[in-house]
Amino acid sequence: MACSKDDSFKLADGVTLPLAENFVKDIDGKTVSLYTLQNQHGLRADITNYGGRIVSLLVPDKDNVFDDIVTGYHTIDEFIQSEEAYFGALIGRYGNRIGQARFEIDGEEYELNANNGPNSLHGGPGGFHNVVWDAEQPDGQTLVLTYLSPHLEEGFPGNLQTTVTYVLNDDNELVISYHAETDRATHINLTSHAFFNLAGEGSSTINDHFLRINADHFTPVDESLIPTGEIQPVENTPLDFREYHQIGERIQSDHPQMVYGNGYDHNFVLNPNNNSDELNFAASVYDPVSRRKMEVYTSEPGMQFYGGNFLSGNEVGKRGEPYLHRSSFCLETQHFPDSPNQPGFPSTLLLPGEEYYTTTVYKFSVKSD
Structure with a gap:
């Protein structure tokens, strides 16, 4: 059942649902799309396979009014053009910073692509937030994303096969599971970079939370x-x-x-x-x-x-x-x-x-x- 102003799930003022047609685009020969997950209580997550990004997340308040609590945009082009590279995105191969954009494994030094002064941040400029994942939606509450990161992508060793599964279950939980395998020693640290405001995205502050x-x-x-x-x-x-x-x-x-x-x-x-x-x-x-x-x-x-x-x-x-x-x-x-x-x-x-x-x-x- 979709949330709208015409059914039993009331939307907060100003909330509009993302349209799938605004997320259709070819990037590097792969097709970008938008996928919707919804549970029996009306919670809804819209996710694009461009960067595995959570585009919107509808959650009720004390009066059972649903608001979108994640920052982001309603079109794929806005995500691509944004000065904020990480809104809602999956982060890899390495979430957070690696000092001097380098590390050693068994005496061999690997130099990464620096994008935060001298450091590597969130996997580098071409990290998982900027790739198109293969997507499969087995049911209305599950999305499975896969990506093969080639050896030395952003400087990281090994061909890394990665699967990320989103599940929006009926316990009102958004479950994110990460799985990966490599063909040579490497470092990995995957995460989600969703930006939240529980008063509703676009609200002026989170300092009162x-x-x-x-x-x-x-x-x-x-x-x-x-x-x-x-x-x-x-x-x-x-x-x-x-x-x-x-x-x-x-x-x-x-x-x-x-x-x-x-x-x-x-x-x-x-x-x-x-x-x-x-x-x-x-x-x-x-x-x-x-x-x-x-x-x-x-x-x-x-x-x-x-x-x-x-x-x-x-x-x-x-x-x-x-x-x-x-x-x-x-x-x-x-x-x-x-x-x-x-x-x-x-x-x-x-x-x-x-x-x-x-x-x-x-x-x-x-x-x-």
């Missing part, structure tokens, strides 16, 4: 946002979200980490759970007005909290509103930044014959009073 992160520690960074290799406690810092805090409560802190990141742009070391068979609780965030709530569960050891510090207002979104400074946030589950060059961090090395597999769940609900 309340956030909790299940992490006693974080990985501090230097001025170029590369980890120092240390793991430090969040206690007595603005990065302590072990209890709910409004995102903007300490945003003006002169703590060096807040200065380096121009706000929040940090990897949190998630506290492990006691049951290895279950996904770990990573974070919970809610909007105090709409009461929309999102919880994050993952098999990953870390999560990047990014507070939209580099949004400038130059990009105009689906409602015709500019995406202002700190008007959306990201919770990117991951291994730690620069792990290939940090022997003290959990390894991101994938060997031939091994399988990379990780899952992250975004669970949506309405926060009780």
